[in-house]
Amino acid sequence: MRADRAVAAARIVAALVALAAVPLVVGDFWAYQLGLFYLYAIAALGLGVCWGRAGFLPLGQGLFFGLAAYLSGLALIAFEQRPAWLLVLLPLAACASGALAFAIGVLVFRRRGESGPYFSMITLALALLAYQLANNWESVTGGFNGLKGIPGLPGLDSYSAAYAVAAIALVGATLLVAWLYRAPLGVLWAALAHNERRVVMFGFDTNRLKAVAFGASGLLAGIGGVLYAPQQGLVTPQLVGFALSADLVIWAAVGGRARLLGPALGAIAIGVLASELRDRLPYWEIALAILFIAVVLFFPEGLAGAFAPLTRRRRRSAGAGTGTAHVAAPARAEHDDAARLEIEDIEVRVGDVTILDRLALVLDRPAIYCFIGPNGAGKTSTFDVLTGELPVRSGTVRFAGRALERLPAHRIVRLGIGRKFQIPSVFPQLSIADNLAIAVWSARARPLELLRPRLRRWSTPLLDALRERYPFLADASRTAAALSHGERQILELSMALVGEPRVLLLDEPCAGLSPHETAAVIDAIRWASAQRRATIVVIEHDMALVRTLADHVFVLHNGRVLAEGSVATVQADRAVQAIYVGAAK
Amino acid sequence: MDPALASLVAPALNALFGIASLAILALGLAVVLGLLGVLNLAHGELVMVGAYCAYAVQSQGLPYLAAVPLALGLCAILGWATERWLVRPLYQRPFDTLVVTWGLSLLLRKSAEAIFGLGYKSLNEPVGGTIVVLGASYPRYRLLVIGVSMLVLAALVAWYRRSRTGTRIQAMVGNPDLARAFGIPVRRYASLTFVVGTCLAGLAGVLIAPLVPVQPFMGLDYILMSFFVLVVGGLGSVAGLVTGATLIGGANSVVSALSDSTGGYLSVLVLAILFLWLRPRGLHAR
DSSP, rough: OOOHHHHHHHHHHHHHHEEEHHHHHOOOOHHHHHHHHHHHHHHHHHHHIIIIOOOOOOOOTTTHHHHHHHHHHHHHHHHTHHHHHHHHHHHHHHHHHHHHHHHHHHHTTTSSSSSHHHHHHHHHHHHHHHHHHHOHHHHHHHHGGOOOOOOOOTTSHHHHHHHHHHHHHHHHHHHHHHHHHHSHHHHHHHHHOOOHHHHTTTOOOHHHHHHHHHHHHHHHHHHHHHHHHHHSBBBOOGGHHHHHHHHHHHHHHOOOOOOOHHHHHHHHHHHHHHEEEETOOOOOOHHHHHHHHHHHHHOOOOHHTHHHHHHHHHHHHHHHHHHOOOOOOOOOOOOOSSSOOEEEEEEEEETTTTEEEEEEEEOOSSSEEEEEEEETTTTHHHHHTTTTOOOOOOEEEEEEEETTTTTTTHHHHHHEEEEEOOSSSOOSSEEEEEEEEHHTTTTOOOOOGGGGGGGEEEEOHHHHHHHSSGGGGGOTBGGGGGSOOOHHHHHHHHHHHTTTTTTEEEEEEETTOOHHHHHHHHHHHHHHHTTTTOEEEEEEOOHHHHHOOOOOOEEETTTTTEESSSSHHHHOOOOHHHHHHHBBB | HHHHHHHHHHHHHHHHHHHHHHHHHHHHHHHHHHHHHOOOHHHHHHHHHHHHHHHHHHHTTTGGGHHHHHHHHHHHHHHHIIIIIIIIGGGTTTTHHHHHHHHHHHHHHHHHHHOSSSSOOOOOSSSSSSSEEEEEEEEEHHHHHHHHHHHHHHHHHHHHHSSSSHHHHHHHHOOOHHHHHHHHHHHHHHHHHHHHHHHHHHHHHHHHHHGSOOOOHHHHHHHHHHHHHHHHHHHHOOOHHHHHHHHHHHHHHHHHHSSSSSHHHHHHHHHHHHHHHOOOOOOOOO
């Protein structure tokens, strides 16, 4: 660990030295020009957080850069004689952009689902709206000609000082983003970009997580904007409008949105090229648009991706270093043991089709329950109702004395209902260790703790035991994408178990497995059930498996419970035999 | 003719014009998004291409109607090439189709800037003068736009519902794999659908060009307005398109009249966000 920290510190020092050497090489004026690109680079880093990490694309990021620039410009003009105030006001201006972005994120991400394109379009519209406002509100913004005569930062208004300020801000912003990416928050962003539903099913409010990502990007754009005003001495409506917003997207894409430094690299490289070529090459802007399209189609990794082979080896050794030393996670807040789950007269309809028809059942003690029934009987739909993903028309679901049917999904999960999907849903681009860590954080990490990188090494006794049973789970350096289908089933099952839910819903956990793998999964389910007296509900078609697993069986048919009881009771039931001819031997 | 009634005719026609023009502007986007699931962010720029075609034709002294085949041809080529080389490789990554068409919108906008310059171009109405409708005089060209928009909408729906090609496209939309298994060349129909969408955008551009300032940035407004029309109205039906156009166009023009264009813009945005919360599939969900 200490060696890692020393390496990181050495890298920061090297970056600072290199940045400090730039003015000596290119001269003060050119360095001052570069300083502007550094400020853009800070905003581009923020776009990387949203687009590269969390998987949604804001198209109006100039709004936050421009807003902070206007605020900073106004503050600098008003408080030129009282510079002490600026120490408070300028950071506040950057925070205002962050707060606005967070608020917009909260509003737009209130609904889950197809919010990707909506979000992009709404942010684009907001930037155009801000452009109109900046243009029309002449008394404050100076209208079309902009806010003029903004003084430089007190005592820092030489070319070389302006460069130094921008360079330090860029290093600071990079460190901030690097820290976010190392923290659980960054892992959760990457996870929800790939499979948001799965993250919700670990009890995280993904809408809030996305709003935080957007807020962070607004703050970064704000930092760039605050420093832009004194550096340029002029803030025009162009800044809040479409032009800068579009450039930021191009820079982030060309530089490599998915990597920490990619967007910054893109901003600086294209900035330098543009200032060289814009006047000489008549079709520079057109060439840039074509380059952007080519990058999206053929090189999604961008410039930074071209350097990836160099850094990968180093990362692997670092990853192995962090993987070994586990830290004990706090115990999950213990609930009273009476995890009684009652479903009363639930009715679910989609269009004219009745999916669940006054379904009623009770799970009153820890045991392994099986749901069986023909396709379309409502088995998976019942799970969807239990986890709050399918709205009910009428009826109630009570769990440990609380009504669930109106709660959002992530809060239900926090109460202690866990789920494994039919198709194994792990996060393929994350390491096995991070996949498991997400499950450990579930219902254990408090919101602010998601900022502490230490949580990535959390482990629990149950997880240790699972690692011992299935050694591949301890292989920290592999990503989940490298696992076989059977291993993924085991991984997702382990993730569901590690969350230590009181009720665990397993949707065909053995689907598509070889007999050998099936045995391993059955073994794990029975072991988990014995370990921690949880209620486990399994949807299963294979009667042989049901016979070995089930303490109690529910037969579902046409959205209701047709019969229940032990395997033998159910198999003797005439009505069950009638619908199940052939399936039940 | 009752003068009170006559005084209502002009506002009513204006409202009708607003709805019809917004509906025809959004139609191409609706076709591509509704049938292919691709949000074509270059839609507004294809409208712009249509408008510049009209400008080119008029500035050459050619009859205005010549703009129609020119715009349709150009937009068909652009649409075909876009679908073939930009969108088709990305059907598996739907979010990236948005990004790549956004790149195309930049490219088209910058190309227009390079060819025609940044300045505004204004066109003459090809059918000038006014006509008296129910006692109120109204510009002929606007009436023409209303008529043509309704006609295009009706023709498209009839074609989609009745023709063999339309039926096959419906099959493709419903279940592409099954359609392929039945021997329907799904790729060709996806391409055709995309081209129909871009041609509709170009046609809308020709229609509205004489009524608006033609400039490289005009597309931004149209893509946003069209998108919000679809958010409010929902995909997949003419009723949705018309309702969306009515609500969005209505909110924009009423609030703009009461305050200013910024207020109108804001009201459209608020409306769209409200719908996103309360009715994420719009008023007429498929």
